[in-house]
Amino acid sequence: MFPTVARLELDDLLSQLVDRAQDVLATQGRLRGLLQANRAIATDLRLPVLLRHIVEAATDLLGARYGALGVVAPDRTLEEFVHVGMTDADVERIGQLPTGHGLLGILIDDPRPRRADDIAHDPASQGFPAGHPPMRTFLGVPITVRGEVFGNLYLTDKRDGVPFTAEDEELALALAANAGVAIENARLYHESQQRHLWMTASAEISRQVMVGADNALATLVHRVQEVADAPFVALALHTTNQGTADGGDPSKGAGNAERGGRGNGGEYARVAVAVTERDGTGSAHAGLGTDASRAGRLIPLAHTLTGRVIAEQQGLRVDDAELDALPDERAARTGPLMVVPLVAGGDQCGGALLIGRDRGARAFTDGDLDMATSFAGHIAVALELARARADQEHLRVLADRGRIARDLHDHVIQRMFAVALGMQDLAQYEDPSNADRLNGYVEDIDATIKDIRRSIFELRGQGPTKRGRLRTALDKIAEDVRPALGFAPAISLTGPLDTVADDQLTDHLLAVTREALTNTARHAHATSVEVRLAVDGDMVTLDAVDNGVGIGDTTRRSGLDNLRARAESLGGTFTATVPPAGGTHLRWTVPL
Structure with a gap:
């Protein structure tokens, strides 16, 4: 039999051994739990889902x-707060979630672990x-990604x-260390x-632009809207506009003159196409x-984004x-906004692409900006190539028309003229009845x-509906109004109007x-x-200037309203100053 003292020492040793075994089992259980938690947070690479998995794994x-x-924002507040444990009723009663105070x-100001035995007394x-x-109890640790604090993990009330x-x-x-790795993988x-x-999207839109699809630009803004998750997208093309001469506003809503207008000869970007609402189907192709x-x-270029x-x-x-942006550079609800240039190479920029998300939505990152800029560069190249291709096709058509005109002039007309001379010579030897018939021929x-x-004259212009019709019709209008005016109006054309004005635009110019x-x-x-019609870059401008009594104070201006409606229907502007x-100076400007 063991002595009493020895038996007590043995019992004490066995008790210590049991305690240590329990500690080992507890540590093993915790390590097993950590491994399970690590597996749980690595099951999904979608960042919103991953953040919730991290919190759930930590509480378990x-x-x-x-x-x-x-999630810590650049301004050192919490831009996102993912939580578990509270019911929907709790969240509704609390109202606004914490922002980092x-x-x-x-933990935001000092990203080191922090514990508190009683939150209320901290x-x-x-x-x-x-x-x-x-x-009551609290534990907070930072989550770092590539050496920078991504956010903080907060745990309260140990069970x-x-x-x-x-x-x-x-x-x-x-x-938290494993969570940082998982978050970085999710970001990548x-x-x-x-x-x-x-x-x-770049390949799809470039292909449509190159083949000259009618809805290529509409498809462009819808695809950007879908890819960037941005309700507002606008494509603005660089242009030189004369729309502010004599103090006229270049377009309704284009911004105050002091914020960008340069007066006569100012530079602008014209909105070619824009979208501010989703099509409701989740696909940019379902509705354009x-x-x-x-x-x-x-959009004036001075002092604007x-x-x-x-x-x-x-x-x-x-x-x-x-x-930061003018009303025409954003939608009414736009918060985060990206503006990227359309640069096809060299020193010329063809315009800009504006992409905006609603207020309260996730802000754009440097990565978003980089990808959007690369996309805009590809589209700019496609637009430039399409323009060059269209110019080449136009030159080819003009060359063909010139060749046909020369052939008609040098061969067909000369032969017909020779036949006519021969018939006239023959008629003098015929009896009167035959001579009359020959002269009729x-x-x-x-x-x-x-x-x-x-036809030759028209071929050397733009076709049977263009140059001859426009110039002749303008002269006819001048002759028609001459009695009412009491003098002949002066009408001048500057630039290749006969080449660039299609039938629809010609009708509008005449009206x-x-x-x-x-x-x-x-x-x-x-x-x-004096009426002056001119082509300036990608715009056609009609100026009508008289030395009369001016516009006056009358509120009945149906004629001016008609001119404004015609301009706006073509995406242009109208001013009367x-x-x-x-x-009076009437200015009517529309894009080609």
Whole structure:
């Protein structure tokens, strides 16, 4: 038998052995739990899902009743707060979720682990809002990604009621380290997916632009809307506009003159196409409706985001577009905004692409800006190649028409002329009845020769509906209104109007000219009026200037309203101003 003292020592040793075995089992259980938690957070690479998995794994591992992960914003507040443990009723009672003050803010300013046995008595605590469930114990650890703090992991109310221990802190730190790796992988995965979407969209839109698809630009803004998850997208093309002469506003809503207008000869970007609403189907191809009210609006390049991007040929992003952008550079609800340049190479920038998300949505990152800029560069190259291809095709058509005109002039007309001369010579030897018939044939040949010459003239212009029709019709309008005016109006054409004006634009130009001259005859009491039609870059401008009594105060301006409606229907602008010397200056400008 063992002595009593020896037996007591043996019992003590056995008790210590059992305690240590239990500690080993507990440690093994914690390590097993950590491994399970690590597996749980690595099951999904979607960042929103991953963040929730991290919080759920941490609460299970450390036995906490509540858990949260706060994502730190650049301004050192919490831009996102993912939480578990609270019911929907609790969240509704609390209202606004934490933004990073009090005890939560300590970890943002000093990203080191922090424990508290009683939150209410911690010096940094600012208390709980009304309706917040009671919480006592607290553990917070930072989550770092590539050496930078991504966010903080918060755990409260350990289920056994005891404070969090140093071992709990070590486990939380280990889990946070693995979470940082998982978050970085999720970011890389998301970036690769986004880059793939941008590249696919670039290939699709470039192909449509190159083949000259009618809805290529509408497809462009819808695809960008889908890929960037941005309700507002606009394509603005660089142009030189004369729309502010004599103080006229270049377009309704284009911004105040002091914020960008340069007066006569100012530079602008014209909105070619824009979209501000989703099509409701989740696909950019399901519906290609665009915001027609924005098309044709002019964005001044002076002191604007668009102008800065075009001048510097570098994309930029802002978090609050309402503070930094003109109304035409954003939608009413736009918060985060990216503006990227359309640079096809060299020193010329063809315009800018504006991409905006609603206020409260996720801000754009540098990665988003880089991908959007690359996309815009590809589209700019496609637009430039399509333009060059169209120019080559146009030159080829003109060359063919020139060749046909030369052949008609040098061969067909000469042969017909020789036949007519021969018939005239033959007629003098025939009896009168045959001579009259031969002379009639000669007259028919002369008429045919005139028709061929007219066709040659039109071929050397733009076709049977262009140059001859526009110039002749303008002269006819001038002759028609001459009696009412009491003098002949002056009409001048500058630039290749006969080449660039299609039938629809020609009809509008004739109608606007007639309306302007008729208004002058009825109301101006002028002694001179000049109508100038000109092509300036990608714009066609019609100016009607008289030396009459001016616009006057009458509110009945149906004629001017018609001119404005015609311009806006083509995406253009209309202004009616009084020059310094008096009279009236009507300016009607539309894009080609």
